[in-house]
Amino acid sequence: MKVHFFINGSFPVGMASAKRQICYAKGLIASGNEVEVHACNRVHEQGRDTEFPDEGIYEGIPYNYICGKYKHKSKLLRGLDWYVLDHIKSFFYALGHVHRGEIIFAYLSPIFIQILLLLTAKLKGAKIVKETCEHPLALGKVNSKWHKFCCWFEFHFVMPHYDGFVAISKDLEKFVLKYKGKKARYIIIPILVESKYNGVDYSNQNSPYSCPYIIHTGTMYEQKDSISKILKGFARFKKENPSDCKLVFTGPQANEKCSYLPLIKELGIEKDVDLLGLVSLGELNRLQHFAAMTIIYKSDNLQTRNCFPTKLGEMLMNGVPVITTTVGDSNLYLKNGVNAYIFEPNDEDTLVKYIKKILDSPKEAQHLGLEGKKVAEECFSPNIQGRRLSDFFAKL
Numbered sequence: 248m249k250v251h252f253f254i255n256g257s258f259p260v261g262m263a264s265a266k267r268q269i270c271y272a273k274g275l276i277a278s279g280n281e282v283e284v285h286a287c288n289r290v291h292e293q294g295r296d297t298e299f300p301d302e303g304i305y306e307g308i309p310y311n312y313i314c315g316k317y318k319h320k321s322k323l324l325r326g327l328d329w330y331v332l333d334h335i336k337s338f339f340y341a342l343g344h345v346h347r348g349e350i351i352f353a354y355l356s357p358i359f360i361q362i363l364l365l366l367t368a369k370l371k372g373a374k375i376v377k378e379t380c381e382h383p384l385a386l387g388k389v390n391s392k393w394h395k396f397c398c399w400f401e402f403h404f405v406m407p408h409y410d411g412f413v414a415i416s417k418d419l420e421k422f423v424l425k426y427k428g429k430k431a432r433y434i435i436i437p438i439l440v441e442s443k444y445n446g447v448d449y450s451n452q453n454s455p456y457s458c459p460y461i462i463h464t465g466t467m468y469e470q471k472d473s474i475s476k477i478l479k480g481f482a483r484f485k486k487e488n489p490s491d492c493k494l495v496f497t498g499p500q501a502n503e504k505c506s507y508l509p510l511i512k513e514l515g516i517e518k519d520v521d522l523l524g525l526v527s528l529g530e531l532n533r534l535q536h537f538a539a540m541t542i543i544y545k546s547d548n549l550q551t552r553n554c555f556p557t558k559l560g561e562m563l564m565n566g567v568p569v570i571t572t573t574v575g576d577s578n579l580y581l582k583n584g585v586n587a588y589i590f591e592p593n594d595e596d597t598l599v600k601y602i603k604k605i606l607d608s609p610k611e612a613q614h615l616g617l618e619g620k621k622v623a624e625e626c627f628s629p630n631i632q633g634r635r636l637s638d639f640f641a642k643l
Contacts, residue, residue: 248640250275251345251373252284253337253364255355257291259305260298260528262499263465263557267380268354270439272308274633280640284310285344287337287360289328291316313340330359338363347372350640353409354378356386358401365408374643376411379419385470385550402426410643413636416576418553434639437576440560440627449536458491459539459606460521462567464531465558467500467507471551473544473592474507480542480598482514488603492539495521497531535565540605540612545574546592563587563623566616570601580626586618 252272256264272282289312302311314333318325337360345351351368353361353375361377368375383401388394407428414420414435423433461481467474481494494516500506501522511520526534535541541562545551551574559577562569569587571577583589588604590597605612625631 248279248348248350248637249281249283249346250350250352250640251341252282252352252354253341253360254284254286255288255290255357255360256286258284258286258310259308264354264380266557267439269306269308270441270629271352271436271633271636273306273441274439274629274631275637275640276307276633277630278634278637280637282308283344284308285337285340286310286312286316287314287355288333289314289316289318289325291318293317293320313337330357334360334363338367341367342370345371345373349373350643351375352378352413356383358397358405361401361405365405368410374410374640376413376640376643377406377409378413379423380415380554382419382422382549382553385548385553407431411639413639415555416553417579418576422553432639432643434635436632436636437580438555438557438560438627439629439632440557440564440623441629442564442624449533452533454537455534456493456495456537458493460493460495460537461602462495462497462534462538462541462562463543463558464497464535464541464561465556466498467496467505470546470548471554473546475510476546476593476595476598477542477544478507478510478514478516478520480595480602481519482516483595484599484602485516485519487599488606490606492606493519493521495523495534495538497523497526497534499525532565535561535567538562538565538567540568540570540602542598542602543569543571543577544592544598545572545577547574551575560623560627563619564627566613566620568605568612568616569619570598570605580622581619584615586615586622588615 252268258265275282301316314336345367351364351373353364365375383398406426409431411431412423412427412433414423420435466472469475502524505522511517543556543559555576571587571589572592573589574592581587588601
């Protein structure tokens with residue numbers, strides 16, 4: 248069986264979506280399927296070498312940028328490409344490359360390209376499946392009337408035409424069930440993470456810091472990541488426990504323009520917070536490996552109830568002790584005090600208590616991390632979930 252991924256983000260290097268696509272692809276390939284990844288949009292800035300060409304094979308996964316990698320310098324042309332021309336070109340590309348009996352896996356959100364891919368599937372006798380790892384109403388300009396209209400249109404006039412859906416969480420399963428067509432199938436595939444995150448021998452390497460540190464990777468969005476609450480909890484811990492400990496952030500917002508700099512200064516923790524920005528995969532793995540812990544703080548809102556953070560899987564696979572909240576599907580796999588520390592959102596007292604507990608009890612923290620790693624290996628393996636996904640596609 249051949250599966251065509253159509254995406255509108257960066258590949259093979261990117262944020263959580265690229266990592267999940269790689270895990271999907273490797274799991275499907277391990278189950279005997281053929282996979283190709285097709286990027287529908289130009290997503291890279293001109294002059295910035297992304298290391299990988301616009302067409303190639305990454306770790307056994309063929310991929311290509313249908314319209315090229317680099318955006319125009321003109322904002323007008325960029326907008327025209329993003330909303331119209333890239334999608335039209337991708338439609339004609341799909342017509343020439345997708346064949347009867349194959350699978351189109353739509354890992355993208357713009358409505359226009361979804362409609363064009365649905366038309367492709369109809370014309371070519373293929374099956375089409377939608378990846379659903381975020382709730383559409385929680386993304387973009389959530390208070391915009393236009394955004395709400397677009398979501399309403401997608402829910403009622405686009406979603407019913409898919410043959411299947413892959414949801415990342417129980418809440419998204421409920422969302423899919425509400426709007427899918429009567430004959431459409433669905434499956435829940437949780438977060439996926441490769442074991443290669445622990446494949447490097449660090450025994451001869453030193454920690455990047457001379458003191459314990461808390462690591463947070465990826466985006467720094469308040470709605471999704473509750474960064475202000477992490478900062479306030481850390482500041483209170485430092486005030487009550489003047490130990491040598493740092494809070495380290497990596498990701499696209501962790502730089503000199505970070506919106507949290509005023510709060511960091513107000514809390515008086517400038518010397519204890521490091522904003523490292525985007526780092527290489529090797530350096531990211533090293534930072535994760537030596538981290539004392541991570542705090543994945545999910546406040547209760549539409550986005551966090553529906554999503555399932557990839558960074559959680561990465562930290563668990565690295566054996567890093569995890570402190571997280573009771574919000575989301577992570578609680579279906581984690582148990583407080585057994586393989587993670589879990590607290591209610593806004594309970595700063597318990598957050599501070601768990602930070603102190605991990606730093607004061609390194610052997611207990613190590614055991615917690617190893618138990619968390621077992622969860623990742625048993626539940627979030629691309630090969631295990633890839634077999635489930637392959638069977639799901641075969642039954643469409």
